[in-house]
Amino acid sequence: xxxxxxxxxxxxxxxxxxxxxxxxxxxxxxxxxxxxxxxxxxxxxxxxxxxxxxxxxxxxxxxxxxxxxxxxxxxxxxxxxxxxxxxxxxxxxxxxxxxxxxxxxxxxxxxxxxxxxxxxxxxxxxxxxxxxxxxxxxxxxxxxxxxxxxxxxxxxxxxxxxxxxxxxxxxxxxxxxxxxxxxxxxxxxxxxxxxxxxxxxxxxxxxxxxxxxxxxxxxxxxxxxxxxxxxxxxxxxxxxxxxxxxxxxxxxxxxxxxxxxxxxxxxxxxxxxxxxxxxxxxxxxxxxxxxxxxxxxxxxxxxxxxxxxxxxxxxxxxxxxxxxxxxxxxxxxxxxxxxxxxxxxxxxxxxxxxxxxxxxxxxxxxxxxxxxxxxxx
Amino acid sequence: xxxxxxxxxxxxxxxxxxxxxxxxxxxxxxxxxxxxxxxxxxxxxxxxxxxxxxxxxxxxxxxxxxxxxxxxxxxxxxxxxxxxxxxxxxxxxxxxxxxxxxxxxxxxxxxxxxxxxxxxxxxxxxxxxxxxxxxxxxxxxxxxxxxxxxxxxxxxxxxxxxxxxxxxxxxxxxxxxxxxxxxxxxxxxxxxxxxxxxxxxxxxxxxxxxxxxxxxxxxxxxxxxxxxxxxxxxxxxxxxxxxxxxxxxxxxxxxxxxxxxxxxxxxxxxxxxxxxxxxxxxxxxxxx
Numbered sequence: 001x002x003x004x005x006x007x008x009x010x011x012x013x014x015x016x017x018x019x020x021x022x023x024x025x026x027x028x029x030x031x032x033x034x035x036x037x038x039x040x041x042x043x044x045x046x047x048x049x050x051x052x053x054x055x056x057x058x059x060x061x062x063x064x065x066x067x068x069x070x071x072x073x074x075x076x077x078x079x080x081x082x083x084x085x086x087x088x089x090x091x092x093x094x095x096x097x098x099x100x101x102x103x104x105x106x107x108x109x110x111x112x113x114x115x116x117x118x119x120x121x122x123x124x125x126x127x128x129x130x131x132x133x134x135x136x137x138x139x140x141x142x143x144x145x146x147x148x149x150x151x152x153x154x155x156x157x158x159x160x161x162x163x164x165x166x167x168x169x170x171x172x173x174x175x176x177x178x179x180x181x182x183x184x185x186x187x188x189x190x191x192x193x194x195x196x197x198x199x200x201x202x203x204x205x206x207x208x209x210x211x212x213x214x215x216x217x218x219x220x221x222x223x224x225x226x227x228x229x230x231x232x233x234x235x236x237x238x239x240x241x242x243x244x245x246x247x248x249x250x251x252x253x254x255x256x257x258x259x260x261x262x263x264x265x266x267x268x269x270x271x272x273x274x275x276x277x278x279x280x281x282x283x284x285x286x287x288x289x290x291x292x293x294x295x296x297x298x299x300x301x302x303x304x305x306x307x308x309x310x311x312x313x314x315x316x317x318x319x320x321x322x323x324x325x326x327x328x329x330x331x332x333x334x335x336x337x338x339x340x341x342x343x344x345x346x347x348x349x350x351x352x353x354x355x356x357x358x359x360x361x362x363x364x365x366x367x368x369x370x371x372x373x374x375x376x377x
Numbered sequence: 378x379x380x381x382x383x384x385x386x387x388x389x390x391x392x393x394x395x396x397x398x399x400x401x402x403x404x405x406x407x408x409x410x411x412x413x414x415x416x417x418x419x420x421x422x423x424x425x426x427x428x429x430x431x432x433x434x435x436x437x438x439x440x441x442x443x444x445x446x447x448x449x450x451x452x453x454x455x456x457x458x459x460x461x462x463x464x465x466x467x468x469x470x471x472x473x474x475x476x477x478x479x480x481x482x483x484x485x486x487x488x489x490x491x492x493x494x495x496x497x498x499x500x501x502x503x504x505x506x507x508x509x510x511x512x513x514x515x516x517x518x519x520x521x522x523x524x525x526x527x528x529x530x531x532x533x534x535x536x537x538x539x540x541x542x543x544x545x546x547x548x549x550x551x552x553x554x555x556x557x558x559x560x561x562x563x564x565x566x567x568x569x570x571x572x573x574x575x576x577x578x579x580x581x582x583x584x585x586x587x588x589x590x591x592x593x594x595x596x597x598x599x600x601x602x603x604x605x606x607x608x609x610x611x612x613x614x615x616x617x618x619x620x621x622x623x624x625x626x627x628x629x630x631x632x633x634x635x636x637x638x639x640x641x642x643x644x645x646x647x648x649x650x651x652x653x654x655x656x657x658x659x660x661x662x663x664x665x
Binding site for chain 2: 065111112115116117118119120121123124125127128129131132135136138139259263266270327328329330331332333334335336337338340341344
């Protein structure tokens with residue numbers, strides 16, 4: 001307002017520029033600095049970050065607690081794999097992997113939102129749907145379960161999925177470098193697309209509904225329709241991530257639908273922060289990196305002794321009988337608990353609040369205004 | 378005729394085991410409006426307590442009927458004091474925190490006991506019905522479930538403790554004004570719910586074995602039973618487990634066990650859509 005104030009708008013533009021610069025730098029820089037193996041690791045983080053953004057939209061801005069975002073992720077991956085075996089050229093499978101989860105999300109969303117099912121039951125229903133998909137796909141191991149040329153494979157999953165190719169050129173598949181570029185460009189496109197969506201009329205109504213559904217309804221907005229649209233878009237984005245994920249490993253298995261996968265997506269968003277877009281991306285990359293590190297670093301008794309001293313390590317391992325502490329569930333569970341209890345807003349909003357408090361320290365009178373101007377990040 | 382009898386026992390067993398695995402969750406949800414996503418892990422802990430106690434020389438029935446509920450009940454009180462009580466009134470945060478607890482417990486138990494299935498053989502052997510055989514243990518599970526539900530009804534209906542529980546459930550503020558302490562009632566309730574889950578987990582252990590992620594197999598079934606049943610703890614659990622147990626067994630009979638479960642879950646989603654308040658939200662409103 002008075003030009004010197006570092007208000008919501010300033011933060012927004014600064015944030016956008018920062019993300020743009022980092023994104024551009026990573027797109028150009030990473031393939032030059034990193035070996036192919038590391039680039040491949042980064043690629044899966046980027047793909048999962050798209051998945052994180054899909055829930056950031058649905059939960060963080062739409063206020064719809066979806067415990068089954070992995071259902072759409074898995075559907076996208078399976079749709080791509082099955083269509084690819086049947087068609088062989090990737091344009092239609094790519095589109096299907098987005099459209100099919102979106103349609104499924106739309107049907108499920110219609111069922112839930114127009115049935116006026118409350119928040120909590122919505123969580124349980126989406127969780128149940130995920131388990132239905134997991135159980136069904138898991139039990140399709142026999143050769144009699146196939147869709148066209150593609151065998152579903154049950155708990156064994158579908159191996160050797162053909163990679164994406166440039167649209168129309170079935171003879172030129174994407175190599176791993178290309179997949180990195182495609183993933184990072186799509187991630188940036190999704191990020192900036194959502195930023196645009198959130199400042200559009202649609203996005204503002206969506207956030208208004210999250211804040212107070214009744215009031216938005218009295219102002220004439222059909223909350224059900226807006227929620228349905230948000231949920232469908234979230235499904236489409238998760239499907240896109242699923243398609244890329246199936247490309248990344250050339251493999252899908254039913255665990256992609258599992259509860260563990262759903263829990264991870266929720267944890268990314270909680271850790272990063274609801275109501276931001278960059279938060280879940282950061283949360284996703286940080287948690288994935290941590291998980292990968294826990295998988296390789298062996299926390300044996302010896303390494304524990306290194307940290308807490310041999311006496312305590314002996315006592316701990318004899319009491320608990322632990323041979324190995326590198327246990328993903330244990331760590332993820334503890335992280336989720338700690339964040340819900342201690343940092344419920346998530347890392348990014350908490351840091352932003354701190355930064356705002358420091359910058360605006362000398363102008364306490366503006367605090368009321370700047371709180372209201374809190375924008376999208 | 379023999380086949381019919383065997384099928385009837387199977388259907389009854391499906392209903393009883395649904396009621397058994399759900400009733401602890403129903404107590405916690407019905408009384409406190411807390412959705413405990415770590416419910417499956419309470420079942421799992423019950424199973425491990427029973428097996429651990431049996432392996433250390435305690436009689437199987439005492440392990441199942443006494444040790445498991447006591448251990449898991451104590452864990453439940455601990456969880457309520459250290460975790461749940463900070464989150465009353467924040468349903469979604471409670472769900473998330475208990476989900477974190479669920480992952481944490483899976484990880485902890487995997488670390489201690491390893492990612493393998495441990496089991497105890499079902500006691501009492503089998504019994505011939507004409508040309509078919511059925512296990513006596515499943516009849517015992519049905520009987521225990523019936524006794525448990527009747528006992529719960531009597532406690533809730535006729536004892537002082539039951540009166541306190543129902544009063545706090547209906548109107549916590551009024552109960553507090555009359556000198557009750559809702560936090561204490563909640564702590565006790567959560568402990569009792571956890572103890573019931575521990576008992577259920579122990580009774581199921583001889584049938585399915587126990588492994589760290591076994592909770593996931595039960596959690597969806599328990600949730601649909603509780604939410605399908607609605608707010609009334611006992612009549613809701615009984616009606617919903619009768620309905621879903623029957624659907625599951627009929628579905629299993631005509632397809633496979635896996636698709637039997639899938640059909641049940643799908644039916645539950647339709648039911649929740651039709652009756653968002655559960656069966657007892659529409660019918661049997663005045664029942665417990």
